[in-house]
Amino acid sequence: MPALFLASASPRRRELLTQIGVPFTQLSVSIDETPLGAELPDVYVQRLAREKALAGLARVEDESACVLGADTTVVLDQRILGKPIDKADALAMLQALSGREHQVMTAVALASKSGCTVQLVTSRVRFRTIEPHEAEAYWASGEPHDKAGSYAIQGWGAVFVSAVEGSYSAVVGLPLCETAQMLGVYGVEYWTKSSV
Numbered sequence: 023m024p025a026l027f028l029a030s031a032s033p034r035r036r037e038l039l040t041q042i043g044v045p046f047t048q049l050s051v052s053i054d055e056t057p058l059g060a061e062l063p064d065v066y067v068q069r070l071a072r073e074k075a076l077a078g079l080a081r082v083e084d085e086s087a088c089v090l091g092a093d094t095t096v097v098l099d100q101r102i103l104g105k106p107i108d109k110a111d112a113l114a115m116l117q118a119l120s121g122r123e124h125q126v127m128t129a130v131a132l133a134s135k136s137g138c139t140v141q142l143v144t145s146r147v148r149f150r151t152i153e154p155h156e157a158e159a160y161w162a163s164g165e166p167h168d169k170a171g172s173y174a175i176q177g178w179g180a181v182f183v184s185a186v187e188g189s190y191s192a193v194v195g196l197p198l199c200e201t202a203q204m205l206g207v208y209g210v211e212y213w214t215k216s217s218v
């Protein structure tokens with residue numbers, strides 16, 4: 023079985039991949055996450071996932087290894103809401119998401135010496151109305167700081183989520199159903215290590 027590397031610094035992605043019992047080594051890669059001019063969100067998120075996987079592959083010496091990369095972005099009216107740059111940015115994002123439905127796009131890329139495959143998973147998330155004092159308190163919790171769209175569905179941000187349609191694990195950062203299928207194609211087995 024080829025060795026698997028996860029090209030991500032994200033603790034969420036590490037936990038999600040661990041959940042399905044895949045043995046892997048985590049690598050952190052750093053790429054420029056600035057959207058290109060007028061780049062559509064689905065194109066952007068797939069490009070970043072591919073760049074992360076390929077940057078990871080470039081660091082691995084094992085010729086038969088596979089490298090997984092992923093990227094998550096929140097999309098509102100075709101606008102990319104990435105990680106907040108500061109408090110004002112986070113409060114503006116939370117206000118924009120308040121009382122509305124948005125999309126969460128996560129792309130997962132798997133790269134090896136024989137090529138790179140990318141898959142996009144889009145989920146829909148609905149928020150209840152968020153009061154300004156709640157957004158302030160949520161920012162003060164620290165949770166929104168490193169999250170696309172300034173919230174975490176798996177954390178305190180869950181109190182804002184009135185409905186989800188699609189892949190919960192993709193919203194958190196890695197679509198497990200699609201990831202497992204891609205790993206299978208590359209000959210990487212899951213369910214080999216107990217997660218419980």
Ligand SMILES: Cc1cn([C@H]2C[C@H](O)[C@@H](COP(=O)(O)OP(=O)(O)OP(=O)(O)O)O2)c(=O)[nH]c1=O
Nearest residue numbers: 030031032093094169170173174175193194195
């Ligand atoms: C919407 C949402 C995003 N997020 C997180 C997932 C991602 O970690 C982050 C989006 O940033 P990404 O750039 O996708 O990932 P990252 O920088 O954290 O990690 P790396 O590039 O090294 O793989 O937002 C949540 O944890 N919960 C959520 O509900």
